Amino acid sequence: MARIAHLSDMHFGAHDRRIVDAATAWLEERRPDLVIISGDFTQRARVAQFRQAAAWLGRLHVAGLRTLVVPGNHDVPLYDLARRFAAPLERYKRYISHDLCPFYEDREVAILGLNTARSLTIKDGRINHDQMAMLRDRFAAVAPDKTRILVTHHPLFAMPIGKGGELSEAVGRHEDAVKAVCEAGVHLALAGHFHRTYAQAAQKMVAHSGGALVIQAGTATSTRLRNAEPQSFNWLHVRRNDEMELQVIVWDGAAFRRASHVEYAHGGEGWASRAVADAPMMGAVARG
Template sequence: MSVVVAHLSDLHLGADDPRAVESIVDDVARARPALTVVTGDSTMRARTGEFRRVRELLDALPGPLLTVTGNHDLPLVSWRRVLRPYRRYRRWMDTDLDPDRQVLGLTALGLQSMPRWRWKNGRVSARQAAMVVRVLGGAPAGDLRLLALHHPPLAIGTARILGRDRLLDAIRAARVDLVLAGHTHVPEVRAFRPGGPVFVVAGTSVSRRTRHDIGCSWSLISAHESEVVVRERYLRDDRWVTGRIVTVPRI
């Protein structure tokens, strides 16, 4: 059985490219994903108007949806960051900060990797690591096991997330197949051995905050019994085209 996942990230509504916003829904819809995942930084500055626009975009994308917070989805500098850091996110996006979804052939879990007391880089708690083992480790036999969070778990140096080791231990214990992240605005696919987890970082899907002249992009993931195929979709001359294709063996 094949499972198709649309992976978007770093929308940054409020610093967006109107061409990308206007065209991405149709491009994602043509893929007919079983799940659409958005790995954080959906807004630029966590303003109400930005969240309202994000909600409109998400409602137009094919569901079901799984979204998580990014560092830009918390108020930047205000009393709200201290007292009500996730209030607008919960109102407009999802009341559950660590949501899970189950569709035919797929069990997915999202983690809130942006605590209010961190400025940019992320953290995964012991409670969340245990949740990975419980939810994804307990998935039905044969399900694709998908974990989503904003911060790439494999980042090193100053970008390394707190709790990285316990998260990677949990990923191994739960036999996670796909780990989806964003934050860097640069698409990437990494896998270390057949049958192990495939780590996919999506680029910035509809924002002007591009890096290395890559432009807007999102990742279309097809998981088959024997392989995972990641097709990176890029906005070129007002239309979406497939760029790099990465195939990773599962067995």
């Protein structure tokens, strides 16, 4: 079983230091096999903010925790137009990671991260055809019994973002991206961006989208909350490529605690969920 912590939208520069320390302590105590951070390390891509983010990553690495990271749109300078268009992710590469499309594989999982942040959009994301080819090629060589996981900052699908049922804009080249995910046989698609916890089978969101389970993480440490959802991150137990557990770990004002615990199994009709009865349901996973 692979144990994965999925954090997103740290927003150093608009973060709560107490919550950062609590999240770090939680990870150090549970010691996941991999920590995934799906973008928006900084609030405005400033040097001081990247240094704070790099120092936090350094704490995880000193503790012996392995990480896989991708940038988000907030990691591209917004107001520095020269840097935004000439070297949009230069600071990210200097302080966080040179690899914008990292790949990790062990005996149980294969995980590919793709950069969806772009200079020409303020908040929306895009995926290009070279990245789609990389997605197909990387996973084509993976043994069929391993769980294939895709990590992006922007979700590839239109997501529910409010209580009124309104949907977000899908990532650029959405239809081609979904086709590539389907052809690559992706089992789990992890993302962030909207500061909202959400999980749903892709085929219930978009027709002909394959067998992926879409999992969104909320913001782990930012003070920029949306929809009154508190800071949180996801704790995944991936048993096989057709069976996993999702626990949402939520900040309650004093500590991180488990808020929901849902089991997912993939059968003939796709992914189905079952809430674990003994979980304290302070704030269940939003799912359709």
